Amino acid sequence: MKLYSHPFSNNCRRVLVLIEELGLDDVEVVQVELGKGEQQQPEYLAINPNGKVPALVDGDLTLWESMAIMHHLAQGTSLEPKGGDLVEVIRWQSWDLAHFGPNLLKVVWERVVKPMRGAEPDETLVEAGLKGVARFAPVLDAQLVDKDFVVGDSLSLADITLATNAALAAPARVDLDAYPNIQRWLAGIADRPSMQKTALRM
Ligand SMILES: N[C@@H](CCC(=O)N[C@@H](CS)C(=O)NCC(=O)O)C(=O)O
Numbered sequence: 001m002k003l004y005s006h007p008f009s010n011n012c013r014r015v016l017v018l019i020e021e022l023g024l025d026d027v028e029v030v031q032v033e034l035g036k037g038e039q040q041q042p043e044y045l046a047i048n049p050n051g052k053v054p055a056l057v058d059g060d061l062t063l064w065e066s067m068a069i070m071h072h073l074a075q076g077t078s079l080e081p082k083g084g085d086l087v088e089v090i091r092w093q094s095w096d097l098a099h100f101g102p103n104l105l106k107v108v109w110e111r112v113v114k115p116m117r118g119a120e121p122d123e124t125l126v127e128a129g130l131k132g133v134a135r136f137a138p139v140l141d142a143q144l145v146d147k148d149f150v151v152g153d154s155l156s157l158a159d160i161t162l163a164t165n166a167a168l169a170a171p172a173r174v175d176l177d178a179y180p181n182i183q184r185w186l187a188g189i190a191d192r193p194s195m196q197k198t199a200l201r202m
Pocket residue numbers: 008009010011012034039051052053054064065066067
């Protein structure tokens with residue numbers, strides 16, 4: 001298998017965390033040079049017409065979108081549970097994609113990525129992102145009362161999806177003090193070797 005990836009990409013990190021958790025040793029990680037525009041070259045667009053990472057080539061299958069790649073890799077393992085728990089995993093991944101992630105990532109973009117590129121953060125966008133986090137984070141905090149994992153009682157794709165985003169709160173100076181359950185859960189996930197080994201190289 002080949003995973004097209006970039007070390008700054010949180011969407012790629014999710015897949016890399018999963019690969020570590022599954023102990024897959026047949027994945028070749030190919031770095032796509034985003035800074036040089038390699039993602040827009042015809043050879044790469046033939047793999048992912050969106051010109052984005054990650055993308056996975058597994059035999060005859062070419063797959064893009066990090067969530068779909070994660071589900072493909074986790075099939076048949078406890079990380080992609082069955083039945084009602086699978087519905088729960090999809091629900092939390094959808095919630096991350098639609099609500100939690102976009103708001104948190106807005107702050108990350110303004111406070112972390114823009115300064116790295118020599119640009120000033122737009123405080124209006126920071127405020128909007130923080131407001132969104134404050135609206136949605138209590139929902140996750142309530143889910144995690146007395147729980148170490150988002151769905152069921154073991155690690156699933158929901159934890160990997162959410163924790164890779166939530167881990168960006170600290171570098172973006174997003175205060176999670178009001179959410180003790182998120183903090184406890186995140187500390188547990190962040191401690192796993194899969195997360196340690198895949199830390200973003202920003
Ligand atoms: N929804 C996609 C998002 C992929 C995405 O936005 N990738 C970024 C890196 S995190 C990228 O490739 N950016 C390069 C570009 O847009 O030119 C996924 O989850 O895979």
